[in-house]
Amino acid sequence: MKTIVLSCLAVLLLASGTACSKRPVTSAEVVAAASPALPQDPGDSRWNRAPEFSGALLLQDLVEPRLMTPSTAQIRVRALTDGTNLAFRLQWVDPTLDDAAAPSRFPDGCAVQLPRDVAGETPAPQMGEPGRPVEITFWRADWQAAVNGRADDIQSLYPNASVDHYPFQAPAAEPGSAAQQAMARRYAPADAAGNRRVGPRKSPVEDLVAQGPGTLTPAGQSRSSGRGIRSRDGWLVVITRPLPAGLTSGKRTQVAFAIWEGSHGEAGARKMRTGWVPLLRQSGL
Amino acid sequence: MARVFNWQIGREMSYWYPESRPKRQFAAVFDINKCIACQTCTLACKTTWTSGRGQEYMLWNNVETKPYGFYPLTWDVKLLDMLGAGRWRGNVYEGRTIFESAPAGERVLGWRPSSEDYAYPNTGEDDCAGRVDHGMSLSLPHLSWFFYLARICNHCTYPACLASCPRASIYKRTEDGIVLLDQARCRGYQECVRACPYKKVFYNPMTGTSEKCIACYPKIEQGLQPQCFVNCIGKIRLAGWVSQPQQARSENPIDYLVHVRKVALPLFPQFGLEPNVYYIPPVHVPLPFLRQMFGPGADHAVNLYRNAARDPDLAALLCLFGSTESVVARWRREGETVTGSDDQGAAVVRVPVREPVFVRPAFDPKFRVIRTNCP
Numbered sequence: 001m002k003t004i005v006l007s008c009l010a011v012l013l014l015a016s017g018t019a020c021s022k023r024p025v026t027s028a029e030v031v032a033a034a035s036p037a038l039p040q041d042p043g044d045s046r047w048n049r050a051p052e053f054s055g056a057l058l059l060q061d062l063v064e065p066r067l068m069t070p071s072t073a074q075i076r077v078r079a080l081t082d083g084t085n086l087a088f089r090l091q092w093v094d095p096t097l098d099d100a101a102a103p104s105r106f107p108d109g110c111a112v113q114l115p116r117d118v119a120g121e122t123p124a125p126q127m128g129e130p131g132r133p134v135e136i137t138f139w140r141a142d143w144q145a146a147v148n149g150r151a152d153d154i155q156s157l158y159p160n161a162s163v164d165h166y167p168f169q170a171p172a173a174e175p176g177s178a179a180q181q182a183m184a185r186r187y188a189p190a191d192a193a194g195n196r197r198v199g200p201r202k203s204p205v206e207d208l209v210a211q212g213p214g215t216l217t218p219a220g221q222s223r224s225s226g227r228g229i230r231s232r233d234g235w236l237v238v239i240t241r242p243l244p245a246g247l248t249s250g251k252r253t254q255v256a257f258a259i260w261e262g263s264h265g266e267a268g269a270r271k272m273r274t275g276w277v278p279l280l281r282q283s284g285l
Numbered sequence: 286m287a288r289v290f291n292w293q294i295g296r297e298m299s300y301w302y303p304e305s306r307p308k309r310q311f312a313a314v315f316d317i318n319k320c321i322a323c324q325t326c327t328l329a330c331k332t333t334w335t336s337g338r339g340q341e342y343m344l345w346n347n348v349e350t351k352p353y354g355f356y357p358l359t360w361d362v363k364l365l366d367m368l369g370a371g372r373w374r375g376n377v378y379e380g381r382t383i384f385e386s387a388p389a390g391e392r393v394l395g396w397r398p399s400s401e402d403y404a405y406p407n408t409g410e411d412d413c414a415g416r417v418d419h420g421m422s423l424s425l426p427h428l429s430w431f432f433y434l435a436r437i438c439n440h441c442t443y444p445a446c447l448a449s450c451p452r453a454s455i456y457k458r459t460e461d462g463i464v465l466l467d468q469a470r471c472r473g474y475q476e477c478v479r480a481c482p483y484k485k486v487f488y489n490p491m492t493g494t495s496e497k498c499i500a501c502y503p504k505i506e507q508g509l510q511p512q513c514f515v516n517c518i519g520k521i522r523l524a525g526w527v528s529q530p531q532q533a534r535s536e537n538p539i540d541y542l543v544h545v546r547k548v549a550l551p552l553f554p555q556f557g558l559e560p561n562v563y564y565i566p567p568v569h570v571p572l573p574f575l576r577q578m579f580g581p582g583a584d585h586a587v588n589l590y591r592n593a594a595r596d597p598d599l600a601a602l603l604c605l606f607g608s609t610e611s612v613v614a615r616w617r618r619e620g621e622t623v624t625g626s627d628d629q630g631a632a633v634v635r636v637p638v639r640e641p642v643f644v645r646p647a648f649d650p651k652f653r654v655i656r657t658n659c660p
Contacts, residue, residue: 153338268451
């Protein structure tokens with residue numbers, strides 16, 4: 001009897017091994033594979049060098065306002081590092097394209113979060129905690145659309161909109177002059193306050209730091225880059241950020257991911273997220 | 286949730302933050318009976334503050350016709366329906382506020398209008414509540430009625446917008462109680478748009494942040510009334526400072542109207558925000574409608590206002606509406622003259638309580654002409 005059981009077990013193991021060899025290599029942690037160059041194109045074949053991490057997403061249901069009904073179920077992540085930067089490719093299923101922000105319209109988005117201090121105690125996964133900051137790189141579909149060349153005007157959101165007049169476009173204001181631009185900024189209060197949330201931009205990502213829910217603040221300078229494209233069934237987004245200080249070859253830190261589904265009204269705290277996932281910098285380079 | 290006291294509903298209630306009242310509270314009284322919906326206030330605000338890109342649809346000040354006018358569509362009836370019926374026992378509201386009925390995961394019971402909901406700012410304009418049939422005669426309240434409701438941000442004591450913001454981007458100024466949205470901090474989540482029951486926070490799609498009425502604070506800081514007040518053709522508005530009931534002072538015009546005479550009432554006090562724009566309700570409208578909109582004080586306010594012409598002090602104070610650009614902190618009637626003073630007690634305006642009346646005979650015998658309708 002014992003021989004029969006063992007034989008069956010051996011057959012099962014062989015069968016599962018055969019099956020695995022046909023699937024992409026998967027991992028229980030995010031492994032940043034060494035790569036001499038980091039592709040910015042989400043469709044680049046070099047991403048296949050890294051094993052794929054696939055994780056179930058959780059509701060952000062810990063702090064108000066919470067997300068009470070689930071949307072995006074799963075995230076797939078591959079990571080590469082060239083020894084200077086750390087690149088992630090995030091992939092998720094999203095049949096609806098939401099790449100604009102307007103009243104009651106929200107863009108799709110994603111974010112990568114790492115503890116600032118690799119060596120110290122890991123902060124709370126929910127946006128860090130006081131004294132233990134986290135670094136977040138945030139990508140938004142409407143920012144990507146702006147980078148891709150969408151016009152910065154109201155007609156890009158409402159094609160039939162008709163505007164009679166903006167004061168800063170009065171004939172008396174010389175187009176492009178300093179006085180005219182200053183006047184235009186006065187009528188865009190957030191812009192005047194240095195808070196450009198939408199509009200023309202060079203990058204679809206933003207670097208942020210946080211020390212707990214509600215404390216998200218832009219980092220002093222944005223050093224990350226990114227690019228998102230629509231896949232057959234959702235989004236493929238590359239986010240490249242500096243390699244955390246102290247994350248030497250073969251060492252581990254933590255990483256967390258979040259996804260916002262625009263058509264589900266998700267923004268800010270209303271999101272699907274992971275907890276901390278171990279992030280291994282593979283040896284090499 | 287903290288426990289705070291809301292005098293407008295006569296009881297303690299739940300709120301996201303502990304009670305923290307400003308040193309003094311910006312407030313206003315709007316006399317609905319005098320509003321003609323000329324929208325001069327709307328345009329005064331529009332040209333001053335919201336002429337920019339992404340602000341095209343924004344009306345920080347609007348005037349809508351009740352009962353069928355809404356901006357945005359259904360703003361009040363939708364929330365009333367979500368909130369359900371609530372009972373008043375005397376001056377105590379026994380129903381639940383929008384903070385107390387917040388669903389799981391939310392800080393406030395609310396809803397968010399779509400772009401389309403903002404697309405019809407003059408819907409229901411001048412529409413009567415009923416048909417005007419042949420042979421109908423005037424009576425009070427009118428069988429068929431409508432009235433104009435001018436609205437700005439209420440600079441609430443317990444703002445829902447402020448409570449709902451997960452980033453604390455909205456704050457209430459300690460010096461004057463004006464509620465402001467920090468344009469440097471906002472990230473455009475639109476939680477405030479969802480939470481404000483009066484729908485007076487607007488998302489700007491060209492800046493990616495939300496914006497709201499600022500009570501023209503640069504003018505308030507100079508002792509001047511906001512743009513929508515001083516441009517009001519019907520002189521329906523008076524800006525000033527409101528005290529808590531136990532600290533009310535008769536010489537403060539807002540206190541006198543709100544607390545002493547109780548002729549000016551908050552808009553939907555049952556929502557629980559302790560709004561600080563007070564309305565003298567329209568006298569021709571059925572009382573059940575007014576009670577729902579302004580609370581249980583509607584009957585008293587209507588009766589008092591109907592008698593205002595024979596009420597020397599009330600009549601005198603109403604004459605100060607629209608009489609000066611300055612904020613009137615104190616007032617005093619002496620005989621047939623009413624005086625408004627600033628914070629320091631210096632007179633800023635003097636107004637006769639009754640304008641002199643000249644009667645021109647209909648027929649001019651010298652020229653043998655009827656002059657009544659001559660310009």
